[in-house]
Amino acid sequence: MLNINNLNKNNTYISIWLYLSLFLVSSLIFIGGLTRLTESGLSITNWEILSGILPPLTEKKWEEYFSLYKKIPQYKEINFGMSLAEFKYIFWWEYIHRILARLASLVFILPFIYFLIKKLLTFKQIVLYSIISFLFFFQGFLGWYMVKSGLISKTDVSHFRLSIHLLGAQIILSLIFFSILFRNVKKIHLNINSYLIIFFLILVYLQIVIGAFVSGLDAAKIYQTWPLMNGHFVPEDVFIKEFSDAKSYSSPSHVQFLHRVIAYFIILI
Known part of the structure; x- marks a missing residue:
């Protein structure tokens, strides 16, 4: 006892x-x-x-x-x-x-x-x-x-x-x-829901990183309307193909757009 x-x-x-x-x-x-x-x-x-x-x-x-x-x-x-x-x-x-x-x-x-x-x-x-x-x-x-x-x-x-x-x-x-x-x-059993949760958490962590980009670049000040950004889903100064270039992650417009898109994916999951 x-x-x-x-x-x-x-x-x-x-x-x-x-x-x-x-x-x-x-x-x-x-x-x-x-x-x-x-x-x-x-x-x-x-x-x-x-x-x-x-x-x-x-x-x-x-x-x-x-x-x-x-x-x-x-x-x-x-x-x-x-x-x-x-x-x-x-x-x-x-x-x-x-x-x-x-x-x-x-x-x-x-x-x-x-x-x-x-x-x-x-x-x-x-x-x-x-x-x-x-x-x-x-x-x-x-x-x-x-x-x-x-x-x-x-x-x-x-x-x-x-x-x-x-x-x-x-x-x-x-x-x-x-x-x-x-x-x-004692033991964790993984199933399809477990992998979905893991994917969800990865998106959340990625959103935190991009959120820090938004904060560090004051990117929230660029577009202050929702759901559209200056009347467009993809703003005119953002080109999707440019996300392969590291410089785009220092662009306030690109960063804010990415932050919004990841948020939509998180909501869908």
Whole structure:
């Protein structure tokens, strides 16, 4: 009876851990979206893994961060003349995003190490949770890789890097979600419906990537009517054959059209 009670208790702890991780990653994606919408992502121009845990605590430190921001194109070309108070507003969004990313990583990785030491996980769970732990670390690198693209010659980040960063977060979220869903399933049987669901999920992930393109290119501003785009299903400046050319994925019109078409396929499925 004692062993059964301990087993149930351990399963409860693991469930709480996974659900908490799921909540934190979901919150991280939400805050990341707000950081994007408020154009705050470039407010912190360096990657301070440890020292960046604490926010600026003195006026001098605030001025240091602000002076670094003044050196990048976004300030010079878009936010020139911004006050320190306005800078603090965008700084806090990016700071919260980075702190939440650290918190989500620690909340997942530290309990995983504990459960690993206590031998409470199956081999498959160890492999899966090790992959997720690696992805948490790699996601931090991807975030900085994305930010760097907007610090030198552009006023915004690369939409390609933005999409990779967002997709990475979605993959982490999905892996945690499915680990909860199938944790007590011994064997998964695939049928025609299963393959349809897999195809549906692939389309959803693709839509997320193209959605990041739309956001990164401000492509939503090009055509603001539905269901037609300036009176046409295929707008006049979009040529289907051009989708074989990588340059078309940097065209706001092409990207918005593709985003709409994928949405129609998702609805049909």
